[in-house]
Amino acid sequence: MTGDPDPRDDALNVPYWQIDEAAGKNVPRRVIRTLPKVTSPVVKMIWQAAPRSAAAVAVLQVTSGLCAAFGLFATTGVLTELLAGGPTADRVVAALPALLLVAAAYGLRGAMDIGVAHAHARITPAVRRLAEERLYTASLEVELSAFDDAGFYDKMHRARDRGLFYLERSTDNLVELIGSVLGILAAASSLAVLHPILLPVLLLAVLPDGWAVQRSALLAYASMARAVTLDRRVQMVAELATEREPAAEIRACQAEPFVLREYRIVADPLRDEDIRRGVAQARVRGIGRALAGGGLAITYVVLGLLVHAGWVELAIAGTAVIAIRATTTALNRLVLASNQLVEQGMYVGDYLAFLDAAGEPRASTTTSADPKRVQLQHVGFTYPESAQPALRDVTLTVEPGQTIALVGENGSGKTTLAKLIAGLYRPTHGSIRWGGTDDPAAIRDRVMMVLQDPIRWPHTARANVRVGRHDRVDHGDLALSSAAVQSGADEVVDRLPKSWETLLSKQFRGGLELSGGQWQRLAVARGLYRDAPLLIWDEPTAPLDAKAEAAVYESLRTLAEDRTVVLITHRLASVRHADRIYLLHEGELAEQGTHDELIALGGRYAELHDLQARMYADA
Numbered sequence: 001m002t003g004d005p006d007p008r009d010d011a012l013n014v015p016y017w018q019i020d021e022a023a024g025k026n027v028p029r030r031v032i033r034t035l036p037k038v039t040s041p042v043v044k045m046i047w048q049a050a051p052r053s054a055a056a057v058a059v060l061q062v063t064s065g066l067c068a069a070f071g072l073f074a075t076t077g078v079l080t081e082l083l084a085g086g087p088t089a090d091r092v093v094a095a096l097p098a099l100l101l102v103a104a105a106y107g108l109r110g111a112m113d114i115g116v117a118h119a120h121a122r123i124t125p126a127v128r129r130l131a132e133e134r135l136y137t138a139s140l141e142v143e144l145s146a147f148d149d150a151g152f153y154d155k156m157h158r159a160r161d162r163g164l165f166y167l168e169r170s171t172d173n174l175v176e177l178i179g180s181v182l183g184i185l186a187a188a189s190s191l192a193v194l195h196p197i198l199l200p201v202l203l204l205a206v207l208p209d210g211w212a213v214q215r216s217a218l219l220a221y222a223s224m225a226r227a228v229t230l231d232r233r234v235q236m237v238a239e240l241a242t243e244r245e246p247a248a249e250i251r252a253c254q255a256e257p258f259v260l261r262e263y264r265i266v267a268d269p270l271r272d273e274d275i276r277r278g279v280a281q282a283r284v285r286g287i288g289r290a291l292a293g294g295g296l297a298i299t300y301v302v303l304g305l306l307v308h309a310g311w312v313e314l315a316i317a318g319t320a321v322i323a324i325r326a327t328t329t330a331l332n333r334l335v336l337a338s339n340q341l342v343e344q345g346m347y348v349g350d351y352l353a354f355l356d357a358a359g360e361p362r363a364s365t366t367t368s369a370d371p372k373r374v375q376l377q378h379v380g381f382t383y384p385e386s387a388q389p390a391l392r393d394v395t396l397t398v399e400p401g402q403t404i405a406l407v408g409e410n411g412s413g414k415t416t417l418a419k420l421i422a423g424l425y426r427p428t429h430g431s432i433r434w435g436g437t438d439d440p441a442a443i444r445d446r447v448m449m450v451l452q453d454p455i456r457w458p459h460t461a462r463a464n465v466r467v468g469r470h471d472r473v474d475h476g477d478l479a480l481s482s483a484a485v486q487s488g489a490d491e492v493v494d495r496l497p498k499s500w501e502t503l504l505s506k507q508f509r510g511g512l513e514l515s516g517g518q519w520q521r522l523a524v525a526r527g528l529y530r531d532a533p534l535l536i537w538d539e540p541t542a543p544l545d546a547k548a549e550a551a552v553y554e555s556l557r558t559l560a561e562d563r564t565v566v567l568i569t570h571r572l573a574s575v576r577h578a579d580r581i582y583l584l585h586e587g588e589l590a591e592q593g594t595h596d597e598l599i600a601l602g603g604r605y606a607e608l609h610d611l612q613a614r615m616y617a618d619a
């Protein structure tokens, strides 16, 4: 039956991702004050990414500015000769040497500008490359728990989606800014020499437009800050509607209208916000243009009055008009570039804030300690931004060579505990020691973990297994083959058209897709290929068929002979031989012992065991 939406869905109408008015208020108000702060990290980045090209741009731009100044002075010479008395032909001939100087100055300037463009072309891609690597390094190095924090996600998305893009744009704008500053210095210094009063008058023509562009930039940023979460939500819904992974389930659940409704809920306020911003920007731009036009008119009137009063010669006034045009153009470029730099600087700030939040890259630890005995003392763990702890007061010891099993209902904390034992999370209470160390970085090399929902790497079958220990030297693929045989992945690979070299991703031409169970066999092979003394299995066999499951457990028994194993499973029949079984309930250790002890106890474990035994018997 279809009908009105469930009223409980109304929770969707007051979402946390709505427009955030407070975030929009927290933006800077002035460009000039902010400019040095926002440009210095960009300058530093340019210098680190492409020092030679940066030096070339600086030298060529200064030379270009000098040429421009020289050209303007030479122009006065040309105009003086042309406006002198006598026949026109004589005046033109007399002006020729100055004219040649003007042509040479501007020709040289053109050559310098071509050089600037060449050097500039090398800078932006180099900056992007460096910035991307820093971002990816930071996000790969960050503690796993950061990914459970929505604030961190917002920061990362801002840094990745906008920070990188605007860092590139601000590199271009910085080159533009330096060029326009030097252009202004050249033109304005000639103008000041011709008549000092022309310079302040000229500012009248440019400042209003500058104000408008600045306001417009700030409006854009404030709008972005208000809508950033909303924007992310729209992208998420867009992925649901367009990506391959959810496509089947959406159709199977007939959830298409639900996805569209979700889209409308988030897209409508985003559209309204964009309109609000666009209209406000158009208004300030309009005011700025009108004021700028008035300012320029006043500039020319003042120049006319100066000529009329005989304070300025006509030839100098002619050069002044050219200089005014050059200065206005350069000042406008400067205002635009600096305003854009400030706007972009705010996004670049987001990029830098993310690098800060991600912290220093983890020092690559050279000490590698064997986990040996793993001891947990009163360990508690709460996920970031969660009200309830996922684990409470867990104390247990895993002796070297033991196989322990973690069992319990869904959500009881098994995976969380396994990730703590693997050193992926740090406890929020209590302590964990692995042999002689409590530094998770020191044991990471000695842990192999097969996760509940392993990554399907969009790579070859070989890469999917070898990524378990990508730097392992494996002559003749001996370790690869052995991991494949133990996990049953060999049967999967044998059927692939290009064997180990088959690309496992439908998103690329020639790629193939595997079934859930086939992927899982590769994931198990990946864990085995890693080959480490502490082995953590989180429901490794759930999607496997009976034959593959039996093969994996057989391999597990062999592996367990000289390893410490932590096994998580809901199939209690598979944990019967574990040295010790821990039953978790709502984040606490509710029962522990051997299989026989727990059955004798007659508690939750015994109850679950009976239930499963009856279920399989009925089946």
Ligand SMILES: Nc1ncnc2c1ncn2[C@@H]1O[C@H](COP(=O)(O)OP(=O)(O)OP(=O)(O)O)[C@@H](O)[C@H]1O
Pocket (backbone or CB within 6 Å): 148, 383, 384, 386, 390, 408, 409, 410, 411, 412, 413, 414, 415, 416, 417, 452
């Ligand atoms: N990334 C996360 N962020 C916040 N809470 C989480 C996160 N992962 C798990 N939890 C919460 O922590 C609790 C324990 O989850 P955990 O995945 O450890 O349970 P589990 O016993 O492995 O469950 P299952 O048998 O379903 O795999 C649950 O209440 C869950 O909602």
